[in-house]
Amino acid sequence: xxxxxxxxxxxxxxxxxxxxxxxxxxxxxxxxxxxxxxxxxxxxxxxxxxxxxxxxxxxxxxxxxxxxxxxxxxxxxxxxxxxxxxxxxxxxxxxxxxxxxxxxxxxxxxxxxxxxxxxxxxxxxxxxxxxxxxxxxxxxxxxxxxxxxxxxxxxxxxxxxxxxxxxxxxxxxxxxxxxxxxxxxxxxxxxxxxxxxxxxxxxxxxxxxxxxxxxxxxxxxxxxxxxxxxxxxxxxxxxxxxxxxxxxxxxxxxxxxxxxxxxxxxxxxxxxxxxxxxxxxxxxxxxxxxxxxxxxxxxxxxxxxxxxxxxxxxxxxxxxxxxxxxxxxxxxxxxxxxxxxxxxxxxxxxxxxxxxxxxxxxxxxxxxxxxxxxxxxxxxxxxxxxxxxx
Numbered sequence: 001x002x003x004x005x006x007x008x009x010x011x012x013x014x015x016x017x018x019x020x021x022x023x024x025x026x027x028x029x030x031x032x033x034x035x036x037x038x039x040x041x042x043x044x045x046x047x048x049x050x051x052x053x054x055x056x057x058x059x060x061x062x063x064x065x066x067x068x069x070x071x072x073x074x075x076x077x078x079x080x081x082x083x084x085x086x087x088x089x090x091x092x093x094x095x096x097x098x099x100x101x102x103x104x105x106x107x108x109x110x111x112x113x114x115x116x117x118x119x120x121x122x123x124x125x126x127x128x129x130x131x132x133x134x135x136x137x138x139x140x141x142x143x144x145x146x147x148x149x150x151x152x153x154x155x156x157x158x159x160x161x162x163x164x165x166x167x168x169x170x171x172x173x174x175x176x177x178x179x180x181x182x183x184x185x186x187x188x189x190x191x192x193x194x195x196x197x198x199x200x201x202x203x204x205x206x207x208x209x210x211x212x213x214x215x216x217x218x219x220x221x222x223x224x225x226x227x228x229x230x231x232x233x234x235x236x237x238x239x240x241x242x243x244x245x246x247x248x249x250x251x252x253x254x255x256x257x258x259x260x261x262x263x264x265x266x267x268x269x270x271x272x273x274x275x276x277x278x279x280x281x282x283x284x285x286x287x288x289x290x291x292x293x294x295x296x297x298x299x300x301x302x303x304x305x306x307x308x309x310x311x312x313x314x315x316x317x318x319x320x321x322x323x324x325x326x327x328x329x330x331x332x333x334x335x336x337x338x339x340x341x342x343x344x345x346x347x348x349x350x351x352x353x354x355x356x357x358x359x360x361x362x363x364x365x366x367x368x369x370x371x372x373x374x375x376x377x378x379x380x381x382x383x384x385x386x387x388x389x390x
Contacts, residue, residue: 071357077382078350088113088349098370108354126233127347132168134241142285146240149336154184210245217244229276238281238343248314263308267364267387281327281343287334304385306366326382360388
């Protein structure tokens with residue numbers, strides 16, 4: 001890959017070794033063993049492994065500003081027709097913004113349209129794409145197939161990309177990101193010169209390996225968001241992976257302390273993704289080979305959390321975070337190149353709205369969001385909620 005863009009010591013992008021919080025695991029070991037026993041005895045377990053929540057992200061992660069005292073909230077909105085194609089040419093009066101089902105005044109409105117065949121635009125594009133290869137939660141075979149499909153995508157149109165694009169390679173020992181470029185052929189060279197390497201954590205390690213994979217994945221996402229918050233514009237993070245373990249099941253019992261940690265982590269990631277203007281997409285390389293149960297299980301956790309008492313491990317799933325950010329979860333095809341292209345197409349036409357959040361009654365007050373379009377056959381997609389502060 002080209003030179004590392006992150007300062008030394010910056011977790012997740014300075015090629016450092018991923019650390020495991022062993023003490024946290026040992027503290028919860030008795031509860032884990034009990035939950036595992038209950039789950040194995042239950043006929044409805046359905047391949048879900050009981051576990052405590054993953055280890056918290058590193059405390060040294062840079063703090064991301066989530067808005068000024070004016071409580072301004074900015075949303076990137078994609079409007080699609082019945083075929084799923086982004087729609088351009090709408091006006092502010094076509095939009096209705098609902099916060100907890102209450103109409104809100106749209107303070108600012110901007111329409112952005114980028115021709116799908118644009119390849120030589122200005123370097124300060126309002127959108128960039130980040131393609132993340134997840135070698136932590138994906139098998140060797142699937143990672144190899146991902147690479148082939150990414151090469152196919154990057155070399156389309158003679159290697160001229162519509163958006164500034166960078167690659168992130170995440171392994172269980174290190175993570176690195178290339179510089180953003182519109183030269184797809186240069187990215188192919190970077191991709192071919194950097195292999196995934198040997199894996200320390202694998203699926204055969206069961207619960208312990210699963211918890212470690214969750215930790216690495218969430219740390220990478222959080223640090224990526226913290227870095228991208230320093231760059232202007234909208235970001236499309238396209239995460240190629242079947243997702244990290246949801247670590248949830250019908251017999252899993254979490255302590256109040258665990259639920260409090262989970263809730264705080266959900267709030268933190270929600271704030272960071274929103275502040276960085278990240279729309280997260282999940283492209284599953286397993287495609288049609290994925291089991292139906294796993295494909296749709298994440299939908300049980302899509303509703304926004306309003307309190308720690310509702311928190312479950314599944315609320316931090318990749319698919320959940322993607323859908324809540326206004327992105328899509330794509331699992332219906334093995335044509336990864338086509339799926340990645342469909343994610344990038346979201347940047348061809350979108351709208352940026354802002355409004356003032358109503359005052360909160362308490363810290364981390366969850367507000368649901370919905371945008372409606374006053375034209376038949378059109379659907380708006382944006383983040384599904386945010387956390388207001390008192």
